[in-house]
Amino acid sequence: MSAPLLSVEDLSQHFGGLKAVEGVTLSVSRGEIVSVIGPNGAGKTTFFNVLTGVYPGTRGRVSFDGEPIRGLAPHEIVARGVSRTFQNIRLFADMSAAENVMVGRHARTRQLLLGPLLRTKAFLEEEKAVEARAVELLDFVGLRSLGNERARNLPYGAQRRLEIARALAAEPKLLILDEPTAGMNPVESAELVSLVRRVRERGVTVLLIEHQMRVVLDVSDRVAVFDYGVKIAEGAPRAVMADPRVIEAYLGREGA
Amino acid sequence: MRRLLSHRHAPALLFAAALTLPFVARAIEFSFLTRVGGVVGLMMLLSLGLNMTLGYVGLFDLGFIAFYAVGAYGTAILMRAHVPAPLAAALAVAAALAMRALLGVTILRLRGDYLAVVTMGFGEIARLTLNNLDAWTNGPKGLQVRPWRPLAFLGAIPGLEFVRKESNVQFYFLIAAAVYLAAEASRRLENSRVGRAWVAIREDETAAQLSGIPVARYKLLAFTLSAAFAGLAGSLFALWDQFVTPESFVFWESTLLVAIVVLGGMGSISGVLLGALLLGGIPLLMEATLSPRLIDYRYLFFGLILVLMTLFRPQGLLPSARREAELSS
Numbered sequence: 001m002s003a004p005l006l007s008v009e010d011l012s013q014h015f016g017g018l019k020a021v022e023g024v025t026l027s028v029s030r031g032e033i034v035s036v037i038g039p040n041g042a043g044k045t046t047f048f049n050v051l052t053g054v055y056p057g058t059r060g061r062v063s064f065d066g067e068p069i070r071g072l073a074p075h076e077i078v079a080r081g082v083s084r085t086f087q088n089i090r091l092f093a094d095m096s097a098a099e100n101v102m103v104g105r106h107a108r109t110r111q112l113l114l115g116p117l118l119r120t121k122a123f124l125e126e127e128k129a130v131e132a133r134a135v136e137l138l139d140f141v142g143l144r145s146l147g148n149e150r151a152r153n154l155p156y157g158a159q160r161r162l163e164i165a166r167a168l169a170a171e172p173k174l175l176i177l178d179e180p181t182a183g184m185n186p187v188e189s190a191e192l193v194s195l196v197r198r199v200r201e202r203g204v205t206v207l208l209i210e211h212q213m214r215v216v217l218d219v220s221d222r223v224a225v226f227d228y229g230v231k232i233a234e235g236a237p238r239a240v241m242a243d244p245r246v247i248e249a250y251l252g253r254e255g256a
Numbered sequence: 257m258r259r260l261l262s263h264r265h266a267p268a269l270l271f272a273a274a275l276t277l278p279f280v281a282r283a284i285e286f287s288f289l290t291r292v293g294g295v296v297g298l299m300m301l302l303s304l305g306l307n308m309t310l311g312y313v314g315l316f317d318l319g320f321i322a323f324y325a326v327g328a329y330g331t332a333i334l335m336r337a338h339v340p341a342p343l344a345a346a347l348a349v350a351a352a353l354a355m356r357a358l359l360g361v362t363i364l365r366l367r368g369d370y371l372a373v374v375t376m377g378f379g380e381i382a383r384l385t386l387n388n389l390d391a392w393t394n395g396p397k398g399l400q401v402r403p404w405r406p407l408a409f410l411g412a413i414p415g416l417e418f419v420r421k422e423s424n425v426q427f428y429f430l431i432a433a434a435v436y437l438a439a440e441a442s443r444r445l446e447n448s449r450v451g452r453a454w455v456a457i458r459e460d461e462t463a464a465q466l467s468g469i470p471v472a473r474y475k476l477l478a479f480t481l482s483a484a485f486a487g488l489a490g491s492l493f494a495l496w497d498q499f500v501t502p503e504s505f506v507f508w509e510s511t512l513l514v515a516i517v518v519l520g521g522m523g524s525i526s527g528v529l530l531g532a533l534l535l536g537g538i539p540l541l542m543e544a545t546l547s548p549r550l551i552d553y554r555y556l557f558f559g560l561i562l563v564l565m566t567l568f569r570p571q572g573l574l575p576s577a578r579r580e581a582e583l584s585s
Contacts, residue, residue, distance in 0.1 A: 053466075073465075074466050078468035083467075086463065090462060091463070092456045092464075093459055094459055094576075094578075095455060095578060096579070099455075103464070111450075112450060116451075119444065123448070130449070131582065135583060138583075150578065166467060167467075
C-alpha cells in the first residue's frame with residue numbers, strides 16, 4: 001500500500017488551558033472520502049484549521065504528500081495541494097461567481113504587475129486559461145449559467161457549490177469540506193453527495209466534517225469520531241455508528 | 257450611463273473631451289476654469305491612488321496626503337539642487353514609493369480602525385516635520401521652485417500660440433495625461449490576478465488567504481503602489497505652483513480623499529473620477545462664483561451631500577461593475 005496522502009500524528013492545538021484538539025492521529029489515503037463527525041465543540045473545525053494553516057498547532061506532526069506542513073502559512077499549504085471550504089460560507093460577496101473561482105486559481109498562476117500593465121502575450125494567455133478553467137469548474141458544480149451573478153445574489157445551495165468550485169480551482173490533491181450540507185434540505189444534500197463523489201472521480205481526495213448521518217453513510221469510505229478534542233473512534237461508517245463510545249458521545253450514557 | 261461608461265472607447269473619448277477644456281475656458285473668457293480643471297485632475301490622481309488601497313483592498317488610510325507632500329517636497333528640494341524637472345519628478349515618486357513601503361511594512365498588521373488612526377497620525381507627523389525641518393523645507397515659509405514650462409513647444413503649432421505663455425494650460429494637459437495613464441493602469445491591474453487578489457482580500461481576508469493569496473504581501477503591494485500616484489500628483493503640483501508649504505498637506509485633504517473614494521464607489525475607477533470631479537471641483541467653483549457670505553457655508557453643503565449619500569446610495573455614485581466572463585461554449 002502506498003504512503004498516505006495526509007498523515008496526522010499526535011496533533012494537538014491548545015488555547016491556553018483549553019485542549020481544543022488533543023493527540024489526534026489520522027491518515028487519509030489517496031482517493032478516499034473520509035468524514036469527521038462528533039458533537040458540537042468536539043474540535044473538528046479546529047482540527048481542520050490546523051491542517052490548513054489557520055492555527056499553528058501546539059504539538060504533533062502533519063505531513064502531506066510526504067512533506068511536513070504544520071506551521072506553514074495558509075497560502076503555502078494551498079500551493080502544496082490542500083484546499084478547503086468553510087462552515088459559514090465565505091465567498092467574495094461582491095465579486096461575480098466566475099471571479100470567485102478565478103481567485104481560487106491564484107496559487108497556480110504567476111502574472112504580477114508588468115504582465116497586466118503591458119498586456120503581454122503571456123498575461124493574456126494566462127487570463128484566458130484562468131477564465132476557461134473557471135467556466136469549466138462552474139459547469140462542473142452546475143453554476144455555469146450563474147457565472148456573472150454576484151456571489152451575494154446566489155441562492156444558498158449555489159453558494160455552497162461555488163465555494164467548492166473556488167477550492168477546486170487551486171487544483172488540490174486534498175479537498176477539505178467543513179459541513180458542506182449545513183442548512184441544506186434532503187434533496188440539496190443528495191446533490192451534494194453526488195458532487196463529492198464526482199470530485200473524487202477527478203482524482204481529488206476528500207476530507208469532510210458532516211453532521212447529517214444520511215450523508216455520512218452515503219459518501220464516506222471511513223469515519224473518524226471526535227469528542228472533547230480527542231479522536232474516540234475510527235472505521236467503516238456503519239461499524240463506527242454502532243460503537244457504544246460514539247453513541248455515548250452523542251446521546252450520553254444510558255441510565256445516567 | 258453605465259453602458260456608456262463601460263464602452264471600450266469611453267476612456268479615450270472622455271480624455272479627448274477633457275483636453276478641450278482650456279479652449280472652452282478661453283472661448284468663454286473664464287481662464288480660471290483651466291486652473292480648476294488642473295486642480296481637479298490632481299484630485300483625481302490622488303483619488304485613484306487611494307482607490308488602490310481603500311477601494312480595492314479596503315485599507316483605511318487617513319494620512320494619504322503625506323505622500324502627496326513627499327512628491328511635492330521631494331521635487332521642490334531636487335529642483336533647488338538643479339536636477340532637471342523630469343528626473344526630479346521621477347526621483348520624488350521613487351521616494352514616495354520607498355517611504356510608503358517602509359510605512360507599510362511596519363503598520364499593515366493593523367486592521368480597520370487601528371490602521372486608520374495610525375495613518376492619520378503619520379499624516380500629521382509628516383506635516384509637522386515639514387513645518388519644523390527648516391534646514392530642508394524652510395518651515396512654514398515654504399519653498400520656491402524654479403519655473404518649468406513642460407509643453408512650451410506646443411506654442412509652435414498654429415492656433416496654439418497662447419499655450420506657450422500659459423503654464424496653467426500646459427500643466428492642465430500634463431495632468432490630464434497623467435490621470436488618463438493612472439486610470440488605464442488601474443483598470444488593467446483591476447482585471448488581473450493582482451486586482452482580483454486585492455478585491456478578494458477586501459471581501460474576506462481569511463477566505464482570500466485560504467484561497468492561496470499571500471495576504472500580507474498583496475496588501476503591502478497595493479499600499480506601496482498607491483503612493484506612485486500620490487507622489488506624481490505632488491510632483492506636478494510643486495512644478496505647477498512653483499511653491500510648496502506645509503499648509504497644502506493638512507488632515508482635511510486626507511479626509512476629502514477618503515470621501516471622494518467612498519462617495520464615488522469603492523474600487524470603481526469611473527466612480528472615483530466622478531467623485532473627484534464633484535468634491536474637488538464644486539468647492540472651487542463655489543469659491544469663484546458664490547458671494548463671500550455663502551462661501552463660509554460651503555462645507556455645510558458638502559457635509560449634507562455626504563450624509564445624503566450614505567443614507568441613500570451607500571455603494572457610491574458609480575459602484576464598480578464586475579467583469580463579465582465569457583460563459584457560452
